[in-house]
Amino acid sequence: MTPLKTVGHPTHRVDALQRVTGGAKYTSDIKLPGMLYARVLRSPHPHARIRKIDLTKALALPGVKAILTHENCDITWGSGDQLNQRRLFNNPVRFAGDPVAAVAAINRHVAEDALHLIEVDYEVLPFLTDLEEALKPGAVAIHAGGNLSPNNQRQPVPQTYKRGNVADGLKAADRVFEDNFTSAHHNNAQLEIRVSIAEWSGDKLTVHAATQGIANCRTDIARDLKISADNVRVISEYMGGGFGNKNQCQDSDLMAAMLAKQAGAPVKLEFTRKEDFVAVHGRWSSRQSYKVGVKNDGTLTAIQMTALSGAGAYRKGSCDLSGTEIYQVPNLETSVSPVYTNTAVAANYRAPAYPQAVFGIESLMDDVAYALKMDPVEFRLKNMTRKFRDQTPYTSNGLEDCIRKGAEKFEWAKRWKPIAGSGPGPVKRGAGMAMGMFGSGLGRSSAVLRLDGQGQYHLHVGVTDVGTAAKTTMGLIAAEELGVPLEKVSVIWGDTDTCPYSVGESGSRTTVQTGMAVIEAARDLKKQIADKGAPKGAEILTAMATTNPQALQGVTRSSFAAHFAEVEVNVETGHAIVTRFVSAHDSGRVVNPLTAQSQVQGGAIQGIGMALHEELLYDKRSGLPLNAGYYGARIMTHLDAPLVDVVWVETDEPYGPFGAKTLGEPTIIPTVAAVANAIHNAIGRRIKSLPITRDKILGALSGKDVLA
């Protein structure tokens, strides 16, 4: 791979200074003149019909300026669940936390006080928290069509995929392995809570949103409020993390807009941390059943997966499960049924469909390898994907190098024990690995590049920078193509009035999609400079490019990763910690090794939390969430986090900006399975249910069935 001048060198973020001085203005830092503060009242019941809402006392409280309920605000929140026409305020309410009312007042204390003066008469309905219960005949229907959420064709049947013939493949196998795995709903838990500020000026609405995509947030708001997108401006200058839960427009954006309209003043709507855990979505749970056919030499003949995924009370995400694609196998069948229950809504969280599914298939494949007395690394090298879906060649595939170089860095041969559970003493060490892949999302993106008479370039891109250093990445790509230092490129971002359309920071696609538009704009500008000469004085040269990539024909582009974990498990207390971790990644050329390393380390550490701690627990008798907060969620802390070594496998990728492939989401995909496999290697027991908490470890060691 040819070294480049700007791309590929560790570079500080262009906004690093703002981020360390408190100068970066996040949405919650913005205060508008005359701004009101708003809070949301939520259902205390998992399932109930609202008979009556009495606002008399709340409206009488001095300082209350506007109250919305389902009676005066019938707005469909499209990106909340288009299928079921989810409203901002629903009746019936379908989970503990479903919004019932929103109040705007002169300050947040008055707004909070007003919530307690709203009198709601509920008719409590039967509720469901369990996926299997929800599918039983006679179960209370959470939506009109029943509790099995429809497939992509909107038919009330599971989402399926098939190639070859699994029955034949299982017949041809020497051995067939079957097992079940479960994973829990857990929260994105980004540090920045939901906050939206809305201000009307005549017909024109400005929303300061904490969003991952200003452009789709804008079009969503326009669609849901039935106004022209030309009249909507969305600003998101700094954004405090989302990991998928700030895609598109949020209910808070729409509520703030409607409150501002009713009150005739700007409104800042804030969710509390508790609301963020209960009423903002997390990763969907799953129940996965597998059959795997294998020859005695380790060759796979068939994989079958039948699964349920937990949509929660509404269908906000795909609820898909994607793990089996990392294996080369001629016969494959998958079936996924998203199921409604009266629990928190599930949707996108960093590689939404992947780490829980990879946990299932990679746990089972690990068992297959042990049963065949094969080294898990050798088993993966033998069976890893060489063609997408056994058919389409990859544009580049560094998975084998990820496995080999990752294993070398990790010192796999030294750390992995051929006999799981062996070793003296109560603290058992073990090593595990897993692999993963991810293709980036597609989408239209534009970039505008201007050159002024003083020789400064101005790059306008519709990114918000969710923490991935997207601004810096866009600047680096422009600088490289223009052949100028990064300082010569000013990046303008985060405002739909000053930035062209960008697909949004989801699906790990900013670098590979918006980055291509930046390159096209830079090429156009270079041509203009060659034709017309550089601008002088007040002159400005402007170039604009729009790219709208379609799926590649005859080839597939994917990023790859292999993760390696070493754990220590105390078999007397059940306490497990990760002591060593290696993430090996093929994301093509790495645009900025400094910030890319941050992402890989962060993804792995997040994944370790998913593997060991995180679950939003429900009390099955009351249908109420039990641990909605950081203490209860037990996300990773400084003390939990191991050092993560990063290994780059930079393949020669023909597509993408300077050969870059996607990175943000793959960083968490194999992590969970690698940790689970390391625990198995340490204690000689397979834990089949996420998270792998102490009680499950102790239960497995004492021989109890822990499959919840």
Added chain:
Amino acid sequence: MKKISRRRFVEGTGAGIVAVAAIPEIKAQDKPIATSPSVPRTTIKLNVNGVDHRVEVEDRWTLVELLRDHLDLTGTKIGCDRGECGACTVLVDGTPLYSCSQLAVWMDGRSIQTVEGLAKNGKLDRLQQAFIDHDAPQCGYCTSGQLMIAKALLVSYEKKNAEPTRDQVRTAMTGNLCRCSNYNHYVEAVMAAVKRPTVTLDGGNA
């Protein structure tokens, strides 16, 4: 269940907070509380980042509310508003505290240092520079809190004329969550700052 007022909640933090977090959190609205027509107020004097302030605060305001909403120091962030995440960490007379869990009225006569007070005379604190060099902030929302806890740590070791180990840094900072989970780079940055000589109590580079 009776609604717990903000003041009672904050005063009850410490031992009480774990119990509060474990209770099912969404409450039936069966006993609406009355709102007092006049909110008690107190005038306090405090010093923030070297500047003296005399302010009349509502007794229910937290310190972070005072800083962000009334003194326009928005560098300090609110991540949970319930003493769990550390995003709002500031130094009160040199001691790192969660400013969401301190009432503003308690700050009478005290000196507060926030992230805005770290840089001195246009010069970044060595921690800030190390945070930039090692790409410590990803989304950046927890960064102010991480800087302030690290500042307190460095000052305390400086007083002892000692240097913290990597594990001591991790232990000291464990009350400051980072969901981007950039813990490796945060610790790397703090260790790099440790290696640079001298730090003064007021936060400047000596």
